[in-house]
Amino acid sequence: MATIRDVAKEAGVSLGTVSRYLNGYTLKKTNMDKIAAAIKKLGFKQNYLAKGLKTKKSHAIGVVVNALTDIFAASIVTSLEDFLEKNNYELIIADYKNNIKLLNEKLKFLYSRNVDGIVLFHVEQAVPILKEFRKKKIPVVAVDTPISGFECDTVLLDNYHASVEAVKSLYEIGHRQIGIISGGQQGYVGSERLRGYVAAMKKYGIFDRELIVGGSSFKDSSYDATLDLLKNNHQITALYSTNYYMTIGAIQAINELNLRIPADISFIGFDDYDISTVIKPQLTVVAQPVAKIGREIGKIIIQKITNPADLNYQTKFFKAKIVWRDSVINKNF
Amino acid sequence: MATIRDVAKEAGVSLGTVSRYLNGYTLKKTNMDKIAAAIKKLGFKQNYLAKGLKTKKSHAIGVVVNALTDIFAASIVTSLEDFLEKNNYELIIADYKNNIKLLNEKLKFLYSRNVDGIVLFHVEQAVPILKEFRKKKIPVVAVDTPISGFECDTVLLDNYHASVEAVKSLYEIGHRQIGIISGGQQGYVGSERLRGYVAAMKKYGIFDRELIVGGSSFKDSSYDATLDLLKNNHQITALYSTNYYMTIGAIQAINELNLRIPADISFIGFDDYDISTVIKPQLTVVAQPVAKIGREIGKIIIQKITNPADLNYQTKFFKAKIVWRDSVINKNF
DNA sequence: AAGTAATTTGAAAGCATATTCAAACTTTAA
DNA sequence: TTAAAGTTTGAATATGCTTTCAAATTACTT
Numbered sequence: 001m002a003t004i005r006d007v008a009k010e011a012g013v014s015l016g017t018v019s020r021y022l023n024g025y026t027l028k029k030t031n032m033d034k035i036a037a038a039i040k041k042l043g044f045k046q047n048y049l050a051k052g053l054k055t056k057k058s059h060a061i062g063v064v065v066n067a068l069t070d071i072f073a074a075s076i077v078t079s080l081e082d083f084l085e086k087n088n089y090e091l092i093i094a095d096y097k098n099n100i101k102l103l104n105e106k107l108k109f110l111y112s113r114n115v116d117g118i119v120l121f122h123v124e125q126a127v128p129i130l131k132e133f134r135k136k137k138i139p140v141v142a143v144d145t146p147i148s149g150f151e152c153d154t155v156l157l158d159n160y161h162a163s164v165e166a167v168k169s170l171y172e173i174g175h176r177q178i179g180i181i182s183g184g185q186q187g188y189v190g191s192e193r194l195r196g197y198v199a200a201m202k203k204y205g206i207f208d209r210e211l212i213v214g215g216s217s218f219k220d221s222s223y224d225a226t227l228d229l230l231k232n233n234h235q236i237t238a239l240y241s242t243n244y245y246m247t248i249g250a251i252q253a254i255n256e257l258n259l260r261i262p263a264d265i266s267f268i269g270f271d272d273y274d275i276s277t278v279i280k281p282q283l284t285v286v287a288q289p290v291a292k293i294g295r296e297i298g299k300i301i302i303q304k305i306t307n308p309a310d311l312n313y314q315t316k317f318f319k320a321k322i323v324w325r326d327s328v329i330n331k332n333f
Numbered sequence: 334m335a336t337i338r339d340v341a342k343e344a345g346v347s348l349g350t351v352s353r354y355l356n357g358y359t360l361k362k363t364n365m366d367k368i369a370a371a372i373k374k375l376g377f378k379q380n381y382l383a384k385g386l387k388t389k390k391s392h393a394i395g396v397v398v399n400a401l402t403d404i405f406a407a408s409i410v411t412s413l414e415d416f417l418e419k420n421n422y423e424l425i426i427a428d429y430k431n432n433i434k435l436l437n438e439k440l441k442f443l444y445s446r447n448v449d450g451i452v453l454f455h456v457e458q459a460v461p462i463l464k465e466f467r468k469k470k471i472p473v474v475a476v477d478t479p480i481s482g483f484e485c486d487t488v489l490l491d492n493y494h495a496s497v498e499a500v501k502s503l504y505e506i507g508h509r510q511i512g513i514i515s516g517g518q519q520g521y522v523g524s525e526r527l528r529g530y531v532a533a534m535k536k537y538g539i540f541d542r543e544l545i546v547g548g549s550s551f552k553d554s555s556y557d558a559t560l561d562l563l564k565n566n567h568q569i570t571a572l573y574s575t576n577y578y579m580t581i582g583a584i585q586a587i588n589e590l591n592l593r594i595p596a597d598i599s600f601i602g603f604d605d606y607d608i609s610t611v612i613k614p615q616l617t618v619v620a621q622p623v624a625k626i627g628r629e630i631g632k633i634i635i636q637k638i639t640n641p642a643d644l645n646y647q648t649k650f651f652k653a654k655i656v657w658r659d660s661v662i663n664k665n666f
Numbered sequence: 667a668a669g670t671a672a673t674t675t676g677a678a679a680g681c682a683t684a685t686t687c688a689a690a691c692t693t694t695a696a
Numbered sequence: 697t698t699a700a701a702g703t704t705t706g707a708a709t710a711t712g713c714t715t716t717c718a719a720a721t722t723a724c725t726t
Contacts, residue, residue: 001712003711003712003713004712004713004714005712005713008676013675013676014675014676014677015676015677015712015713016675016676016677016678016714016715016716017674017675017676019713019714019715020674020675020714020715022713022714023714025674027673027674027675028673028674028675028721028722031674031675045445046445046712046713047386047447047711047712047713048445048446048447049382049385049386049391049447049711049712049713050386050681050711050712050713050714051712051713051714052382052713053380053382053383053386053681053682053683053711053712053713053714054680054681054712054713054714054715055681055713055714056382056681058382059446060423060425067411068401068407068408068410068411068414069404069407069408069411071402071404074401074402074407075401075402077401077426078400078401078402078428081401081426081427081428082428085427085439085442090393090425090442090443090446091425091426092393092423092424092425092426093410093414093424093425093426094414094418095411095414095415106418109418109423110423112378112379112381113381113392113423114380114381114382219607245607248607248610248611251611252610252611252613255612255613256613274552274578274581274607274608275607275608275611277581277585278581278584278585278608278611278612279588279611279612280585280588280589334682336681336682336683337682337683337684338682338683341706346705346706347705347706347707348682348683348706348707349684349685349686349705349706349707349708350704350705350706352683352684352685353684353685353704353705355683355684356684358704360703360704360705361692361703361704361705364704364705379682379683380681380682380683382681382682382683383681383682383683383684383711384682384683384684385683386681386682386683386684386711386712386713387682387683387684387685387710387711388683388684388711389711
């Protein structure tokens with residue numbers, strides 16, 4: 001492998017000059033041409049390890065997901081990876097499997113590998129190692145959930161208004177008994193989505209505590225909750241489930257009860273992935289702008305890496321939008 | 334940050350001794366104790382950038398997936414990441430979005446970042462940069478599909494026998510008209526799965542060219558193919574779809590035609606993810622041992638990194654297994 | 667054309683580690 | 697007890713790059 005030194009010799013300039021060239025300094029035109037030619041001739045490539053040793057930057061960003069098989073995380077990481085690679089950053093992935101103990105371990109690992117930044121998916125609570133990142137001024141971006149006990153840039157869905165919109169849409173087409181399969185109060189995402197639902201239902205004067213079920217944000221809990229709700233309450237005309245996996249569980253339960261969508265019950269799901277269009281009828285859902293979110297995370301983290309003195313932590317909200325398909329009936333007709 | 338030099342001073346030995354300690358050489362017990370104490374006291378952590386510069390190893394493995402949102406890739410990467418992290422390797426992810434041009438670019442990127450190994454998902458054709466990896470003796474492991482034009486270690490599903498088993502199971506419970514939604518001949522996975530189906534159907538003397546439809550391995554093609562097949566052929570008693578996304582498309586089509594599973598038609602899908610249990614009735618599927626596959630990839634790549642002189646490329650096959658649920662009817666009763 | 671200011675350059679030092687080599691120290695055996 | 701063999705050690709060198717600093721070159725004024 002050719003080094004900067006070989007390039008210098010070939011071009012007939014000093015090694016410092018080549019380094020400056022490589023780092024975008026402007027120098028005498030003749031020298032620039034000579035260096036460019038030498039680089040091409042030798043097939044020279046910068047050694048990122050050596051560069052990193054000097055600059056204390058690895059050009060790697062650690063991405064810590066709750067689960068790589070979580071389609072939400074995967075689809076955001078997809079666009080994030082693209083953005084970062086274009087900016088010459090590599091993306092080191094770690095999966096903490098929704099286990100906070102493991103989270104700290106994975107972060108320690110990334111810390112020891114000199115990542116220049118960290119993207120944290122769906123973390124509710126600060127873990128000890130985060131302080132070390134802060135000490136070293138390594139930027140952290142929280143995604144999907146603000147981290148309690150640690151101030152940092154945060155990228156969120158406007159969950160509250162997503163629910164408000166869902167309820168509003170249903171209300172406007174005549175629904176009054178609108179049930180929610182909620183992730184419960186313990187998690188940020190779940191409680192925000194519930195909060196929006198409650199506010200909207202109250203605003204329209206159709207709030208009823210009995211319409212709220214659920215407790216955790218996984219498929220099985222949603223299945224049980226939906227079964228319970230629909231067995232005991234035959235007035236409900238519409239159901240709103242509040243994430244992808246809960247949508248899956250709810251649909252299973254509805255199938256189990258042999259209820260027809262939307263004849264017996266209208267349904268509005270959350271997140272727009274495969275399920276939405278496999279099910280018959282195809283599902284109306286609240287969709288998140290995942291590609292945009294991924295790009296925004298990339299922008300923020302690069303901005304903060306470039307400018308580590310900027311201690312101004314921002315929270316950026318994204319708006320969900322409803323994708324209309326066939327699972328909701330208009331009761332006004 | 335404490336360096337090896339600080340540790341040496343603290344322990345009262347030379348820096349070379351500390352380095353040897355760190356790299357697992359055995360030395361005088363008293364010195365080992367002194368060094369261990371110094372490391373603990375100073376909170377010393379090795380600098381992987383400097384280490385990499387010296388050893389020309391980054392302890393990073395590039396993982397190149399066709400799509401991160403492909404649940405098959407994601408679930409394998411999940412177990413791979415776990416395995417590699419435990420062995421102190423980081424995993425750099427790249428997504429080539431099923432685009433062979435992009436694939437070469439992403440590989441170039443990983444090449445320039447000094448990865449110690451490459452894992453390639455679902456690549457049919459060699460790309461130029463692979464030769465460079467070979468020159469530098471950087472091991473490559475192909476997953477899911479052998480790379481034509483490039484010899485390397487390969488981890489595959491035994492697709493042929495997966496199909497044979499599926500057909501056999503259906504045959505044994507009385508099905509004779511068994512349709513296949515196939516990915517077609519152009520891709521390795523699709524043609525292997527088709528080949529197994531054809532062989533088994535012929536073996537039982539129930540082969541009929543009309544029962545084969547499909548052409549590409551995506552949802553929409555599968556939807557169209559299924560619609561076509563079932564509209565024109567009312568004898569079919571069972572349908573076999575040959576990957577996750579084709580299963581989704583096929584189910585959509587069956588729903589569209591208002592056919593009931595399994596009363597009107599039995600169905601056996603491929604890959605065991607969310608869809609299998611959302612649909613009513615729950616799906617019988619051919620499932621791949623993804624966790625095992627991920628671990629095996631990790632083992633192979635580390636073995637080859639540790640032993641780069643080993644030019645003996647192996648192909649490892651994994652067996653699929655059928656997960657029985659409610660979408661297949663026993664016609665013998 | 668000469669003096670000053672501005673820019674560009676090369677040499678050298680440094681980043682944190684691994685490894686070679688010769689010297690120092692242990693152990694073993696006679 | 698001592699010589700030979702074996703082991704452990706420290707100093708020095710190397711990895712490929714960035715950056716500082718002073719010297720050299722170029723550009724600008726008058």
